[in-house]
Amino acid sequence: MNDIHILGIETSCDETAASVVKNGREILSNVVASQIESQKRFGGVVPEVASRLHVEQITLVIEEAMEQAGLRPEDLDAVAVTEGPGLVGALLIGVNAAKAFAFAHGLPLIGVHHIAGHVYANRLDGGMEFPLVALIISGGHTELVYMERDGQFELIGETRDDAAGEAYDKVARVLGLPYPGGPHIDRLAHEAEVAVEFPRARLEEGSYDFSFSGLKSAVINHVHNARQKGQEVGTASVAAGFQESVIDVVVEKTVRAAKEKGVRQVIAAGGVSANKGLRAALGEALEKQGIRFSVPPLHLCTDNAAMIAAAGTSMFEAGIRSDMSLNGRPGMELLSWSAE
Amino acid sequence: MIWLGLDTANAPLSVALVRDGELLAELNSAMGLNHSEGAMPAVEQLLKRAGLRPADIDAIAVSEGPGSYTGVRIGVTIAKTLAWTLDKPLVGVSSLRVLASNIFTYGVTICPLIDARRGNVYAGLYRRRHEDGTLDCLLEDRHMALSDLLGQLKKEGNPVVFVGEGARKNEEALKQALGELGRRAHFTQDIPRASLLITEAQKAEPEAVHAFAPEYRRITEAEANWQKANREAGEK
Ligand SMILES: [Zn+2]
Numbered sequence: 154m155n156d157i158h159i160l161g162i163e164t165s166c167d168e169t170a171a172s173v174v175k176n177g178r179e180i181l182s183n184v185v186a187s188q189i190e191s192q193k194r195f196g197g198v199v200p201e202v203a204s205r206l207h208v209e210q211i212t213l214v215i216e217e218a219m220e221q222a223g224l225r226p227e228d229l230d231a232v233a234v235t236e237g238p239g240l241v242g243a244l245l246i247g248v249n250a251a252k253a254f255a256f257a258h259g260l261p262l263i264g265v266h267h268i269a270g271h272v273y274a275n276r277l278d279g280g281m282e283f284p285l286v287a288l289i290i291s292g293g294h295t296e297l298v299y300m301e302r303d304g305q306f307e308l309i310g311e312t313r314d315d316a317a318g319e320a321y322d323k324v325a326r327v328l329g330l331p332y333p334g335g336p337h338i339d340r341l342a343h344e345a346e347v348a349v350e351f352p353r354a355r356l357e358e359g360s361y362d363f364s365f366s367g368l369k370s371a372v373i374n375h376v377h378n379a380r381q382k383g384q385e386v387g388t389a390s391v392a393a394g395f396q397e398s399v400i401d402v403v404v405e406k407t408v409r410a411a412k413e414k415g416v417r418q419v420i421a422a423g424g425v426s427a428n429k430g431l432r433a434a435l436g437e438a439l440e441k442q443g444i445r446f447s448v449p450p451l452h453l454c455t456d457n458a459a460m461i462a463a464a465g466t467s468m469f470e471a472g473i474r475s476d477m478s479l480n481g482r483p484g485m486e487l488l489s490w491s492a493e
Numbered sequence: 494m495i496w497l498g499l500d501t502a503n504a505p506l507s508v509a510l511v512r513d514g515e516l517l518a519e520l521n522s523a524m525g526l527n528h529s530e531g532a533m534p535a536v537e538q539l540l541k542r543a544g545l546r547p548a549d550i551d552a553i554a555v556s557e558g559p560g561s562y563t564g565v566r567i568g569v570t571i572a573k574t575l576a577w578t579l580d581k582p583l584v585g586v587s588s589l590r591v592l593a594s595n596i597f598t599y600g601v602t603i604c605p606l607i608d609a610r611r612g613n614v615y616a617g618l619y620r621r622r623h624e625d626g627t628l629d630c631l632l633e634d635r636h637m638a639l640s641d642l643l644g645q646l647k648k649e650g651n652p653v654v655f656v657g658e659g660a661r662k663n664e665e666a667l668k669q670a671l672g673e674l675g676r677r678a679h680f681t682q683d684i685p686r687a688s689l690l691i692t693e694a695q696k697a698e699p700e701a702v703h704a705f706a707p708e709y710r711r712i713t714e715a716e717a718n719w720q721k722a723n724r725e726a727g728e729k
Contacts, residue, residue: 199715201562205706208566212577213703226578242563245529246570252533253574257547477533 158224159469160232160254161462162215164247165239165267166292167198169210170458173222173229177466178276182221183452183459186210189333196332197322204242211250218458226258233465236264236475237485238293244481252477263465264475266487267456268294269306271422273467274453274460282418282445286411290403290431291423292318295363296487297410304471304491309410310361317399318425320365324372324395328388339428341392349375349387349394353402361406368398400434408438421448424455467491494551497575498687498694499536501528501568502560502588503607503658508535509687510543516688517543523658523684528567536571550581554694556685557585559615559634559710560607569707577702584694585705589634592657593619594689595682599626602651604642606659614639614659615710628693636711639663643670650674656682 156175163170167188173181188206192198219226234251237244248264255262272287283303289296295317297310315323318335325334330341342348351371354364372395379386411419419439425431426448439446453460471490495517500507506528509519520535540547555572558565565588576583592605599621607615616639618632646653647670655667656678667675712720 194719195715199713201713202715204562204566205709205713208570208573209704209706211570212573215574216577216703242566245563245567249529249533249567249570250574253571254578256533256537257575257578259547477537478530480527480530 157230157466157469158228159462159465160218160229161458161465162232162234162247162251163270163456163458163461164207164211164243165235166243166456167192167203168456169207169214170456171215171218172458172462173218173224174459174462174466177463180277180459182218183457184214184218184221185457186214193332196326200240200242203240204246207243207246211246215250215254229260231261231263231465231469233263233265233461235267235270235461236479237267237482239267239483241481241483244483248479248481252479256477262475262479263468263473264479265461265465265468266485268487269464270460272420273464274422274449275420275447276463277453277459278449279447281420284414284416285418285420286407286414286416288403288407288419288421289423290317290421290425292316292322294423297361297407298487299414302491304467305489306487308487310363310406312363312365314364314366315369317365317403320369321425323369327373327376328391335425335428338392338396339430341389342396342430345389345393347390348397349390351394351398353398355402361410363402365399368395396430400431403431404434404438407435408442411439411444412442416444418445418447427451427454495545495549496552496554496691496694497550498554498691499532499568499572500556500588500591500685500687500690501532502556502558502565505684506531506535507685507687508539509691510539510545511688511691519686519688521684521686528564532567532571547579550579552582552584554584554586554691556588556591556690558588558707559636560588562709565707569705573702573705582699583702583705584697585700586690586693586697587617587634587708588685589615589617590619590628590693591685591690594628594693595656595686596654596678597621598654599623602631602653604653604655606655606657606663608659608662609636612638612640614642616642634708634710639666647671652676654678658683
């Protein structure tokens, strides 16, 4: 069997990324140009700024990925690009660069769902064993997905309001922590000696859905009340209490889903899966159940293009192709690409 | 020498192939197209009609703005990716210059207009030389209030030809401010032509491909607010 080499391109948010992956498993290059430094002063990702930076970086990043892989365009089998979801203006820089590149060299084009990319990042490190449950947890997502096999997704739970990462960012802002706030909360939670008690949103009996807006409001109220009374806000203990509440609910629901579905593996994906507290708690709970838990290393948890190439390889093998009318789809749904 | 030209800076789409001063094919549409969806299929169709492969392209010309931020970025992204990966020269041309180049009357002031909402326009002033028709830029492209532009033109007192979708949208205001001094181009001249974009590109220097970025002629709102906040903090 011939090797499959796929160029992945990802521009759904504030990272301009390109990567070449061999056989969906082996990373030949993984280039990420982050905009965090430019976006920091705005306290978040400004879509128009993100789009402008993507245009400036895109060809350089692709060139770097091709050079590091030591391949020429004709050595590639396809170009995979994040089609959605994400910031529309940002997405279409990657999409149009991918189309132009694929067209120039007569290569097949594959539009990839960003979250499928996060899930398939696990193929690049340790592998995926089906059936599995994937916890997708990031600034834009908090979802539980059941995968019976390669290329098949069933959404079993999702957030009804804020994504977990969104709640992290908002809480961090209230606590006066720098952007992005997630890692700071994680660190403070680890350092704290006590944790403020905040509510857990478990929703109805048996539900796998999430809700973080109540928790976020509780944290904000707590901080405001303390400030109004002129009391010291125990930043670390608030961070710890917030993180405990998030982790408690996420771990409980994920483990319950894994048990009910009888899976072999649980994988975590998305930016928040880099959270050390969450990793430790999930790992421990799943170990007790004898279920394998994997979470890719940090550089594969956060947005990157290797994961898009990895998911793109599975789609390539399933015969999925896009044409030159491929567009960025900000609200794209995660659909299966392999049949029953 | 085969040139590919691409203009997606505003609602209209124009793509063209020119070989040594001969127009091989051109696709124009004034409709509010979704360029992200439509631009590459148009390029694909154009090459197919001309019986050419991507590698046959010798140079690429693109409209670099100003205009719709998203529209400009799509054209620039496609053009720079093609130029880089096919290793061909890339030339960016002002989207206002492209509109101005639709007017072949020599010696008259040409004012291409792109509507920028809330009473603002992107505008520049151009004139074709009597000697050889070269399109000179008299006033650099900018984002400005339409009323300011019209006041300036009235003061200068020269006849002006207005061209572009922005001229169509603001026809009443132009008439009121300038009366006989202002003339409208023919409506067919309101959409950019990629073939003329190529003509202008042939007179310009190639860009450094990786660094090539749109000419927005406006900073982002977030940056403007940030600069303002910093200035205020500095004053304190
Ligand atoms: Zn992501």
